Amino acid sequence: MSSASPLAPSVPASVPQPTGGSTSVPRWGEILRVQALTVSLLTKKVTPDQLFSHVVEGAADSLGAHEASLMLVEGDELRVVSVREAQRHLTSYRQPTPIGDGVAGLVARTGTPVLLNEGDDLSRFPNLAPKGRRIQSALSVPLEVGGRVVGVLNANRLAGGERFTQEDLAVLRLFAGTAALAIEQTSLLQRTQTRSRALETLLSVAEAFAGGVEPATALVSVMPRLGAAFHPTQALVFLGAGERGRLDAVAGWTPKTGAHGATELPNTGLLVTGEVARAFESREPTWLRNVLPIEDDPTPWGPLPPRLLIVPVADAQTLSRCALVLGWDEPDFALPSEDLRVLDGLARQIELALSRQDRAAAAGALEAEMAQARAHLVEAERLATIGQSMAGLVHDINAPLTALITLAQLIHKEASEGTSRERAELIVEAARRAQRLVRELLTMARPQPPTFESVDLHALLRAAMDLERSQCSVSGIKLVADFEPDLPRVTADPHRLGQVFINLLVNARQAMDAAEKGNAITVRTRRRERSVEVHVSDNGPGISPALNAKIFDWFFTTKPLGEGTGLGLAVSREILLAHGGNLRLEDTPGGGATFILELPL
Numbered sequence: 001m002s003s004a005s006p007l008a009p010s011v012p013a014s015v016p017q018p019t020g021g022s023t024s025v026p027r028w029g030e031i032l033r034v035q036a037l038t039v040s041l042l043t044k045k046v047t048p049d050q051l052f053s054h055v056v057e058g059a060a061d062s063l064g065a066h067e068a069s070l071m072l073v074e075g076d077e078l079r080v081v082s083v084r085e086a087q088r089h090l091t092s093y094r095q096p097t098p099i100g101d102g103v104a105g106l107v108a109r110t111g112t113p114v115l116l117n118e119g120d121d122l123s124r125f126p127n128l129a130p131k132g133r134r135i136q137s138a139l140s141v142p143l144e145v146g147g148r149v150v151g152v153l154n155a156n157r158l159a160g161g162e163r164f165t166q167e168d169l170a171v172l173r174l175f176a177g178t179a180a181l182a183i184e185q186t187s188l189l190q191r192t193q194t195r196s197r198a199l200e201t202l203l204s205v206a207e208a209f210a211g212g213v214e215p216a217t218a219l220v221s222v223m224p225r226l227g228a229a230f231h232p233t234q235a236l237v238f239l240g241a242g243e244r245g246r247l248d249a250v251a252g253w254t255p256k257t258g259a260h261g262a263t264e265l266p267n268t269g270l271l272v273t274g275e276v277a278r279a280f281e282s283r284e285p286t287w288l289r290n291v292l293p294i295e296d297d298p299t300p301w302g303p304l305p306p307r308l309l310i311v312p313v314a315d316a317q318t319l320s321r322c323a324l325v326l327g328w329d330e331p332d333f334a335l336p337s338e339d340l341r342v343l344d345g346l347a348r349q350i351e352l353a354l355s356r357q358d359r360a361a362a363a364g365a366l367e368a369e370m371a372q373a374r375a376h377l378v379e380a381e382r383l384a385t386i387g388q389s390m391a392g393l394v395h396d397i398n399a400p401l402t403a404l405i406t407l408a409q410l411i412h413k414e415a416s417e418g419t420s421r422e423r424a425e426l427i428v429e430a431a432r433r434a435q436r437l438v439r440e441l442l443t444m445a446r447p448q449p450p451t452f453e454s455v456d457l458h459a460l461l462r463a464a465m466d467l468e469r470s471q472c473s474v475s476g477i478k479l480v481a482d483f484e485p486d487l488p489r490v491t492a493d494p495h496r497l498g499q500v501f502i503n504l505l506v507n508a509r510q511a512m513d514a515a516e517k518g519n520a521i522t523v524r525t526r527r528r529e530r531s532v533e534v535h536v537s538d539n540g541p542g543i544s545p546a547l548n549a550k551i552f553d554w555f556f557t558t559k560p561l562g563e564g565t566g567l568g569l570a571v572s573r574e575i576l577l578a579h580g581g582n583l584r585l586e587d588t589p590g591g592g593a594t595f596i597l598e599l600p601l
Contacts (some may be wrong), residue, residue, distance in 0.1 A: 109363070
């Protein structure tokens with residue numbers, strides 16, 4: 001066989017053979033052990049590298065494989081993040097693999113697992129490099145979360161070893177499902193921690209400038225937070241009016257030396273020419289292709305790193321300009337887009353602080369932002385803790401359901417009586433329905449990129465009402481639809497709009513339950529001249545005038561502690577504003593509350 005894995009370098013033929021090869025006896029004890037391999041990681045803080053290594057080692061051990069590797073999807077490519085090889089460290093496959101190329105690339109594109117043995121036809125795998133008959137048998141399975149492929153898990157047995165079986169493939173797929181949840185949760189937690197670090201960095205700017213200290217001194221105090229958040233090899237800050245086309249270095253930082261001020265950088269300046277000038281014109285963080293135009297003495301820490309990012313503060317016409325320069329040793333280093341947005345926000349914060357106009361108003365605004373940043377940081381940490389705990393619950397539900405489906409399918413296959421087979425089918429159907437609910441929970445918790453398309457509002461509203469109907473029935477609340485015929489379609493993001501509809505229905509039901517008042521929620525649609533309106537009305541307790549001005553504020557809630565985050569209506573309004581519409585509150589005639597959604601045609 002040519003190959004079926006990204007693991008390629010040759011190894012001697014005398015590779016020791018793994019024990020515990022496949023047998024015809026079902027290995028349910030092993031399957032359950034595989035299911036439990038990652039459960040502890042879902043409720044513990046581990047680094048991504050630790051998790052990746054755990055996944056690879058667990059896959060290899062559970063299958064008795066000589067080699068295993070984990071690849072994650074990054075855009076249109078697969079990147080190897082962890083390997084377990086037969087003898088020596090692998091380096092030739094560290095470069096990304098285009099999705100669609102080779103075995104793993106095809107698995108990532110199609111979401112279909114592959115089992116290959118020596119002698120199989122490999123012509124269906126595009127751009128597959130030959131491996132010199134070193135692999136006897138190979139498995140490659142997708143890692144899927146919420147219906148999308150996030151990576152590929154591979155396992156090999158080398159020449160002279162036993163061949164993998166369909167049962168081995170089932171075990172690896174089972175392990176991949178659990179591993180995918182762990183990887184996704186670690187990624188979510190890491191993004192939350194990144195946002196917390198970003199808030200801390202923004203907070204440091206407000207604290208540094210709030211006391212009215214000189215800008216150069218304030219920028220020096222910001223450097224440690226900047227280094228901790230983005231981990232550069234070196235960072236510099238340049239400041240000046242720029243009349244001579246030059247900004248003077250006023251602060252610097254490296255991991256070894258820490259932060260330094262202008263006295264350690266007496267003759268270092270940045271020339272505002274070429275790429276630097278264009279960065280100020282665009283007012284966006286910009287990766288430099290050429291050498292940074294430094295004038296006079298270089299930095300006291302030696303040459304600048306090869307990978308440089310300049311973050312301009314203010315535009316070319318501003319009297320006082322500033323530039324942040326961050327450098328990394330890796331020539332191909334790239335920051336995630338979210339981190340670039342954080343740096344852009346940091347630049348806007350510094351620009352505000354450096355403004356020479358209305359210093360008193362600027363200081364007041366910074367103080368308010370500092371308090372808000374502190375509150376958001378506390379809330380972000382609380383939500384991260386809740387999300388981390390929920391991950392364990394999600395796994396505790398999903399893992400036994402997967403085992404239950406596998407066992408029920410085996411019963412169905414081996415049962416001789418029709419009644420037993422029918423009961424096994426009912427078990428599989430019920431378990432899969434429960435799994436769909438778990439996937440929907442993960443989808444709601446995971447941020448989704450906006451996708452605008454032509455949307456049937458009535459279909460979205462019916463789906464939201466169907467999801468809430470059973471809860472309303474238990475509470476004795478009637479759901480009424482009053483839809484205008486021939487309502488035109490709108491251009492919208494169906495996922496986010498559905499989130500708004502469900503949130504409003506849940507809020508109305510919970511308000512009536514808490515007050516023990518009201519028995520109906522009415523959803524109306526109406527066409528206006530240039531817009532479409534959706535009215536969600538209830539005949540419950542209503543909302544007092546004193547709360548009307550706060551109802552859409554972030555983190556404001558009237559629910560008891562622990563039952564509400566104060567984010568639902570604020571997020572819903574932001575979603576409508578992003579659609580070019582609006583969300584407003586009115587009183588319901590006869591009592592109750594009415595939320596009106598406006599969407600442009």
